[in-house]
């Protein structure tokens with residue numbers, strides 16, 4: 001069996017302005033809003049780490065420095081917790097930390113689109129396949145989405161895009177793929193389109209924010225002209241790459257929450273709270289009562 005180059009590095013494009021969440025995201029990056037007791041970015045980082053990723057590349061922008069601080073030691077806090085014997089809090093901090101030297105931060109400088117953000121990671125990634133995780137999308141599953149994709153990649157190599165079904169009337173908000181023949185654990189990709197105008201989507205299988213890509217994408221991105229919304233679109237560059245390399249789709253079967261929207265963010269909080277057995281026992285009856293009793297103003 002062919003041994004494919006291992007996926008060791010992951011890119012997290014975290015330069016987005018979070019305009020859908022103002023004023024909450026004026027001073028706090030949207031990736032630092034919390035789903036239960038962890039920032040959104042920690043949930044996505046954990047998914048990558050569980051998939052065996054060893055190096056974490058953050059493409060940041062202005063006002064995002066706190067993300068870098070989040071993945072560093074907080075020495076004073078650490079000392080205080082040790083002095084006070086707060087072992088549980090210390091463990092929570094230690095569990096959330098990357099190993100020293102396993103993170104890189106680079107800046108996108110200008111919001112020119114997802115394709116441009118990914119291209120900004122080219123020097124740090126170098127000549128190897130890499131994972132890409134869009135941090136707006138928080139995913140809940142027994143086996144993480146990226147873990148399942150890395151497993152599929154071990155069998156197929158090439159490039160892999162995770163997909164999911166979405167109601168047809170929402171297809172214009174996303175990248176949409178065309179499904180080809182099944183391969184074990186996935187399918188061949190026959191096409192994709194970024195944000196198809198309403199009523200024109202070729203399918204209702206949308207790209208849900210997890211990718212494994214080969215480094216040749218960077219060369220294509222460096223020449224990519226703006227597409228949908230006047231932005232440099234990753235989907236357009238992937239379409240070009242699909243002309244020369246195999247592309248596969250993976251169908252994610254867990255739950256995805258678009259934490260870039262208020263509804264998705266609230267649902268993620270409820271879902272993660274309910275995933276915790278103890279919290280669920282206490283909260284469920286109260287939440288049910290709330291939903292029954294509260295009427296819109």
Ligand code: G1P
Pocket residue numbers: 114134136137173174175176194206207208209234235
């Ligand atoms: C990006 C991608 C799109 C994908 C979406 C998932 O769009 O370009 O293909 O479906 O993320 O969230 P954005 O949300 O940045 O507009």
